[in-house]
Amino acid sequence: MPGATPNIGASVRQRLLNRARERGIDYNLLLLRFLNERVLYRLSRSPYRDSFVLKGAMTFDFWVDAGHRPTRDIDLLGFGQNDPDALAAMFREILATEVEPDGLEFDPESVEGERIAEADRYPGVRVRADARLAGARLRLHIDVGFGDAVTPEPSVVSFPTLLDFPAPEVRIYPPETVVAEKFEAMVDLGIANTRMKDFYDIWLLADAIAFERPVLANAVRSTFLRRGTPLPTGVPPLALTQEFAANPEKARQWQAFLSRTGLDEVPALDSLVDVLQRFLLPVLRDDEGDRHQWDPEAWTWRA
Structure with missing residues (x-):
């Protein structure tokens, strides 16, 4: 594997180790975060920069300062051929x-x-590759999906860097589409849903971003239509009810998710579904001329 300078790799590893100790972060996860960041930088410098849009957990590094769940993978939306080879x-x-x-x-x-x-x-397609950083063996995982509706259009952002290396300039999913896709999965899967990360992710975004309701509503409609899922009408979807939260298996899955990710200061599942109702259900209304904006501090929609 040519191309690396050992002294640079050793310096990077030491600086990442120092950062992990200072912040109480898992060092191995930080190594993977650095790997993924630098892969995004290579993508941004390649002829394929416009062939992909960053989605998934890594996008939260751009929207929230801290508190998001760790991730080991890069998730991308791809355009064009989806042949694995x-x-x-x-x-x-x-x-x-x-x-x-x-x-x-x-x-x-x-x-x-x-x-x-x-x-x-x-x-979709999963791409894997082996990498090394001054002797540390790392495994790169990239999941590429195809065909999703992205509303509004992706924007180009400077992705936050861990150390003093050039920042990747990448196209990124809008937060409205992130919410829409996770909400659609909640509605479609119902009681079979084991994706507890989606509940946490929507809560975290709603706690940080002043969404424009018409823009979010358009993203929700586009995603549900693209995926062939009917929009909920009349009553809240099962995933946003106390019946769901009171299910012993769901409570166990929620606690397992929190334990696995090491997250704290997160609402209990019964409280979480209540506040997510407050955020998501008004988005389903077909209100012409709607100009409401989400207030993340007060957790309410304001005209």
Whole structure:
């Protein structure tokens, strides 16, 4: 794996270790966060920069200062062909992009792609590759989905960096579409839903962003239409009811999610579904001329 300067890699590892100790963060997760950040930088410097939009948990690094759940993967929306071999070849080129030395080395022979389908709902391609940082072996995971409706249009942002390296300039999902996709999964899956991360993610975004209700409503309508899920009418969807929160299996899954991610200062599930009702149900109203804006401090919609 050519191309890295050992002294740079050792320096990066030491600085990341110092940061992990100072902030009480898992060092291995921080290594993966650095890996993913620098892969995004290579993508932003490659001819394929416009072929993907960043989505998933990494987008929260741009919207919230702290408190988001850790992630090991890069999630992307892809445009064009979704053939695993073609995507593997594409990322082989991306990882070989010439950039300022950051200590990372990638093994081009290890890059591989395979089809994925989470419960047959969201087909896509998973790309994996091996990397090293001054002797530390890292495994890169990139999930690429296709065909989702993104409303409003993605914007280009400077992605936050851990250390003093150039920032990736990447296209990023709008928070409205993040909320819409997670809300659609809640409605569609109902009591079978095990995606506790979606409840937390929507709560975190609603606690941080002053959404414009017409924009969010448009994103919700577009996502539900694209995925063939009817919009809830009349009564709240099951996932936003006390019946759901009181289900012993859901309570166990919620506690397991909190324990696994190490998150604290998060509402209990019964309180969470109540506040998410307050945020999400008004978005379903078909109010012409709606100009409401979300107040994240007061947790209410204001005209």
